[in-house]
Amino acid sequence: MAGSRTTDDAAPQPSGELTELRERVGRFIRTRVIPQEPVLDAGGPAAVAALQELHAHARADGLWALPLPAELGGGGLPFSAYAQLAEAEGASDHGPAALGSAPLLDVTMLARHAGSRIRERYLEPLVAGEIRTCYAMTEPDVPGTDPFLTGTRAEREVDGTWRITGRKWFTSGAATADLVTVLARTSGAPGDRGGLSLLLVPTDSPGFRIVRELPVLGAAGQYEIELDGVGVSGDHLIGAEGGALAIAGERLALGRTLRCLRWLGQAQRAFDLMCERAATRNGSRGPLAGHQLVQQHVFDALLALRTTRPLVHEAVALIAAGQDARTEVGLAKVAAARMLQQVTDSAIQVHGAAGLGPDTALPALFRGGRAARILDGPDELHITAVARRILRGYGPSVVTPG
Numbered sequence: 001m002a003g004s005r006t007t008d009d010a011a012p013q014p015s016g017e018l019t020e021l022r023e024r025v026g027r028f029i030r031t032r033v034i035p036q037e038p039v040l041d042a043g044g045p046a047a048v049a050a051l052q053e054l055h056a057h058a059r060a061d062g063l064w065a066l067p068l069p070a071e072l073g074g075g076g077l078p079f080s081a082y083a084q085l086a087e088a089e090g091a092s093d094h095g096p097a098a099l100g101s102a103p104l105l106d107v108t109m110l111a112r113h114a115g116s117r118i119r120e121r122y123l124e125p126l127v128a129g130e131i132r133t134c135y136a137m138t139e140p141d142v143p144g145t146d147p148f149l150t151g152t153r154a155e156r157e158v159d160g161t162w163r164i165t166g167r168k169w170f171t172s173g174a175a176t177a178d179l180v181t182v183l184a185r186t187s188g189a190p191g192d193r194g195g196l197s198l199l200l201v202p203t204d205s206p207g208f209r210i211v212r213e214l215p216v217l218g219a220a221g222q223y224e225i226e227l228d229g230v231g232v233s234g235d236h237l238i239g240a241e242g243g244a245l246a247i248a249g250e251r252l253a254l255g256r257t258l259r260c261l262r263w264l265g266q267a268q269r270a271f272d273l274m275c276e277r278a279a280t281r282n283g284s285r286g287p288l289a290g291h292q293l294v295q296q297h298v299f300d301a302l303l304a305l306r307t308t309r310p311l312v313h314e315a316v317a318l319i320a321a322g323q324d325a326r327t328e329v330g331l332a333k334v335a336a337a338r339m340l341q342q343v344t345d346s347a348i349q350v351h352g353a354a355g356l357g358p359d360t361a362l363p364a365l366f367r368g369g370r371a372a373r374i375l376d377g378p379d380e381l382h383i384t385a386v387a388r389r390i391l392r393g394y395g396p397s398v399v400t401p402g
């Protein structure tokens with residue numbers, strides 16, 4: 001695809017083996033994952049079977065779980081190297097699951113913060129793709145942007161068991177997950193800044209229930225869940241009691257950066273579709289590409305892609321170096337979400353009605369772009385957090401509360 005070569009030239013260019021690996025990942029996504037997207041999008045048993053088949057192909061091709069630790073059965077690529085492939089892998093929303101990279105966040109969190117029994121029990125099956133996880137922070141009754149108001153509670157019983165009660169929603173992948181990490185209040189009252197903890201809950205525990213599926217702009221995959229006095233033993237506490245927000249912050253920084261890389265891949269795909277359509281659909285005065293207003297879409301989309309990519313890689317570099325990346329992740333997340341929405345919207349516009357119909361991936365890519373501006377914290381949260389951090393450097397008097 002000529003369009004993809006044009007913008008890829010602006011991406012950081014890894015050398016040697018990594019370039020070859022990136023090409024193989026890209027080929028796997030184009031030839032194996034994208035053709036299966038309609039089945040995977042629909043969910044259900046057919047999607048589970050298709051995913052298992054993709055796992056087998058990924059293993060056979062030496063592409064399985066590339067960023068996960070080698071000692072647990074993964075490919076052992078360091079984050080900075082994996083970041084060079086994540087865009088190609090993320091060109092399909094199903095790419096990370098198909099190639100076994102999806103557990104990266106949970107494996108990182110559990111490897112760093114879980115006790116030895118939990119690590120021994122769950123890490124290898126997670127990397128092998130034998131079990132799946134999900135993450136439940138957001139609740140229906142309080143703003144997700146204000147975790148201090150978390151209503152889910154976990155009480156410790158005399159034998160050390162944690163008994164968890166509450167309701168969460170928009171828990172991605174809950175219906176097929178074996179484990180859910182739950183944010184719960186273990187002390188204090190709603191609104192207190194401390195007292196929040198993370199607990200790992202097997203989804204076959206008595207009292208765990210999927211309440212309903214929550215289609216997002218028609219797409220499956222999100223669920224409302226209930227924990228009705230679910231009991232887990234003391235070693236299912238992840239990290240220190242009351243230490244949830246530090247771990248969640250670490251997880252979100254990595255997670256948001258990964259999403260940005262994947263959104264770049266999805267936007268690139270929409271951009272390529274737009275350019276191909278513009279170049280090949282002919283009116284009486286030639287192809288659509290001859291119209292200046294179509295050229296404007298192409299220019300603006302390319303500009304958005306190329307100005308976002310370096311921002312994302314700035315965040316990658318800081319995270320890989322273990323440095324404070326809050327400002328860079330915030331900038332990258334807002335830029336990448338807006339960019340994905342803009343590029344997919346332009347691609348739909350240039351396709352006309354076909355862009356809204358069932359024959360291209362554009363409706364799904366656009367849906368992803370719209371959701372991107374809300375999930376992992378809405379734009380406003382990142383905008384105000386970054387701006388306040390910057391303004392603090394100019395003196396406390398310019399920072400207003402709220």
Ligand SMILES: Cc1cc2nc3c(=O)[nH]c(=O)nc-3n(C[C@H](O)[C@H](O)[C@H](O)COP(=O)(O)OP(=O)(O)OC[C@H]3O[C@@H](n4cnc5c(N)ncnc54)[C@H](O)[C@@H]3O)c2cc1C
Pocket residue numbers: 135136137138139142143144145146169170171172216222371374375376377378380381384402
């Ligand atoms: C597709 C999808 C997948 C998701 N997956 C998960 C998941 O797996 N696990 C999970 O826990 N959650 C998940 N979520 C939930 C997501 O993280 C929350 O929706 C998000 O954090 C916002 O929380 P909220 O919906 O409660 O919005 P609220 O907190 O109610 O905010 C609503 C709106 O108010 C405005 N607002 C809020 N705070 C501010 C502020 N400080 N300044 C200015 N304006 C503000 C913004 O416009 C915001 O969009 C997912 C959401 C989506 C759409």
